[in-house]
Amino acid sequence: MNPWLLVVVPAVASLLGVAVRRDDRIAQVVAVVAGGATLLLALVAWISQSGSVTGFGPALPVGELHVPLAVVTDPARLAIVTVVALVATAVQLYSTWYLRTDDRYGQFAATVSLFTAAMLLVVVSSDLVLTVVGWELMGWCSYLLIGHWSRRATARRAALKAFLVTRVADIGFVLGIVGLAAGAGSTDLRAVVAAWDRPTQCIDSAVAGGSVLGDALTACSAPDARLRAVLLALVVIGVLGKSAQVPFQDWLADAMEGPTPASALIHAATMVAAGTVVLAGLHPLLEDSPSARWFLGVAVSVTMLLAALLAFAQSDLKRMLAWSTVSQVSIMLAAIAVAGPGTGPDAGLLHLWSHAIYKSLLFLAIGWAAVVGGGTAASALRGSGASTPVLRAAFLVGFLSLAGVPLVVGGVSKEHVLSSAWDGAVAADGPGVLVLVALVLTSAVTAAYSTRGYLVLTAHVRQRPSAGRVPATVPGLLWVLVVLTVFGGLVVLTGSFAVHRVSLFWLLLTVLVVGVGVAVALRGGFDRDPAEVLARRFVPLADRGFGVDVLYRRLVARPVLRLARVVAFVDTEVVDAYVRGAAVATRAAGWAGVRLHRRERPSAGVGLVLGAVVVLGLVGVLAWS
């Protein structure tokens, strides 16, 4: 099957969706059918295809640069494609109920389709330009989705913030991609990897043959390792922005202003996780560049712990889920940061796979619970998860998976990340030790806030809230996701992801760490909110995300605006002044000329006559002599 189909189907659906946006019923059909078709195509391809298949693109004739615009699918990519399509379809189905009274449902559904197409493009892209295309499109779709309820000033601000923060980080992304492509003279991923890869074998044999390392590098025409590290770091900066990692972390929690299905899409399967896919594609270069991996490793280690702590103390449970996403994406990226030569990036992709399932489950469940409870604050949601069995099951399984309890999907993938962090820590280069410590600490905190989430949502309240009337699709959807969350870990058996077997040791360690986290969370008993018990003072600070928003404004927005005012002033008063000066000077010269002629006419005439007399006299004298 041509991989392009996977992108074209949702893209066409978004175009169609814009055309039929007026009629909700047709828009629903278009959105859901396209989502289902994409899912079906992805499943069929995943099951039937063994090797990798290339979809050739319309190569761009742009001079010296080679731009093939090709896409490729292999088992790991197809697994990701499938889960993305699954979440997208779930979101489309869910929003037919959730946004049934929204007057802009049509636009929403079309944007979700475009978002899906963009993400799938990033996943199957084997061309850096296509990666940029999908990458930027996702940013734009996130702007539209977060700002969907644009009548609310907070939603408008959150959308603006999300787009600008990620776009600033994308300066790095674009420059990194451009630099990598320039080194290869091509944007084809394989060509880029080949051009920047360290020719290890050649160097080793040359060194073994007795030559100095410097000579060996030249002889093997090895790429400039320092430039490669800089370019990879630039790409990593872009990834940190889109994935809401330190120092760009603050936009994602604000993005909760968007409708819940949009949050589920952005968090579970698309935008924030996309960086993992991109870096996994560039992993052959990253593994040779410890400095770039250190850069990534430090950023994600700080982020995963910080975000987990913030998640624990949020007074709003939807924002808690947002911070948990930040933390979980750090774990995916950590798997790539620690993977040195010989270890693939697939542990990170596996965690992306499992996170997509359980995080979409949690978001879709909390959206329903928020309708039941009338808000997303912990106080409003208290007990609303107990209103119906499906919600209780969804929260139980979802939070177990988030906490990383063994055997459910989140636990399986997290153990793989832990084990590859261990491999990285044993190897000399790279940030393995740092990441391993951060991972263990984060696991404990994650278990604590997962416990908190479950306790608050299913707490016993005097008046049991009613689950309201929902169509059968919503509970059905949640059951499917519950089943997948429990058994999804079996995906490691398909062999789509190249991961090692995990030893029993990691299982025991995880149980221990999770146990510690749960025990800490339960210190106040089953009836009280652990955040109230353990971190009451910390809650207001955490709700503001440590006030990083103020920093963004003070350090970036305000200086730029000030500079802009100076530039605008200089533009009109200095640059334009010489133009006006030319006009004034010309007019002054004209005025002077006029004055000179008018006033001096008699004397000028006398002067002329006198001059003529002198000249004539001279001529006469000369002729005489």
Added chain:
Amino acid sequence: MVVSLLLALPATLGLWLVSGGRGLPLRVARPLAAGMAVATLGLAVAVALTGSEVDRAWLPELGVHWSLGVDGISVPLVLLTALMGVVVTAHAWVEVPSGGTPATFLGCLLLVEAGALATFTARDAVLFLVAFEVVLVPMWVLVGRYGDPHHPRARTEAAQRFVLYTAVGSTTMLVGILLLVASAGTADLRALAGGAGAALGSGTQLAVAALLVAGLAVKVPVLPFHTWLPPAHTTAPTAGSVLLAAVLLKMGTYGLVRLPVATVPDGFGRLAPVLAVAGALGIVWGGLVCLVERDLKRLIAYSSVAHMGFVVLALASGSQTGLQAALFANVAHGVVSALLFVLVGGLKQRWGDVDLAVRRPALRETSPRLGFALVIGLAASLGLPGLAGFWGELLAVYSAWAPAADRPRALLVTCAVVAAVGAALAAAYALRVAGLVWAGDRPDPEVRRTPDTVGVERWLLAGLATLVVVLGVAPMLVLSVTADAVASVGGAR
């Protein structure tokens, strides 16, 4: 022969409309002008397909030929100009500015179109210059007579500034062209590009390149020669703004490709670093001004300065990729700015002014179709993939990062970084406008709603928006047309 007809038809009707037929009533003049614009578009397509050309001795004593024809570099611009001719004449159904008879207005539009077509098809340096100058007069009438009726003084000033500033530029170019023609001994642009120009001594090349670049930089406009553009855009009627942005600015960049880049490559190469810096600075400069500018029309004018910065930067890189990037970005900017100016002109017609400091009901709430077109235009302006603006800008950054071998690499890489920062600024100002004009609170039922777009305006906006999407999804439409010609220009180096 067809190519002569392409120029003669709009020129003849235009001349008649501004002279003998200037009293013609609107209901006659409008279909006449629009019909002529459509016929011209048909001829332009025919010329593009057949590659029609003509070559007659015009002033044999001076060796000047009446030589017209198209190649890959000019075809996209000829088509763009003819299309814009249709857009502006059709826009007369939306708005006919006061200030003179409607027939004169339409005649001036056709004359601008004819002059621009002549510029893009001229194969003789002197003919190019003549055509380049011819455009100024009708444009001056459009800005000075038919401009913003509320501010007569500003109108006169903007028109005078436009004419004088660009005339100074053209005079500089005239000297450059005369020097080039006199020292190379031919005015044929093909011969000049084919080696006659490159054979000149390096001092002469530098002098020619400096004169030509300085003169054309005014038209593009390149920082710091851009200050004529914002006032001209602000006061010009909508159709005038569209022609100014989508056609006249393109004449500047086209001139840069045809004259200095193709004929005196070594001289241009020595100036390229200066041009690259000016381009990169222009991107950031325009972006910053847009962050605080209050008048929406001025804001779009400054964003044009930023977009043209990308074009200039790509040209300065000296690689074929850069040339392709420049030509694509040129066409893309033409379409995007036409969309934005039709839209903002419509807003100005509805609101009386386009001051961003005045809070108005959000377009998304009151007039969703206008809002949708605005969002497409703004997204294209910030370089969103899938829309026209993206490819030219990404390739421009690439070409600056990987310039030709004889360019100072470190400087151009720095320019690439600056340009990438400018792209982020573009996002900031585009979303600023979206936040102020497009998105907003639920409208107060008491306040008068902004009427949504209907009729001709709607179709114009829909057509231009579609074109923006088509160019973004299928950039190869333009790139494959220009590829061969670019390779031959690159081969002349």
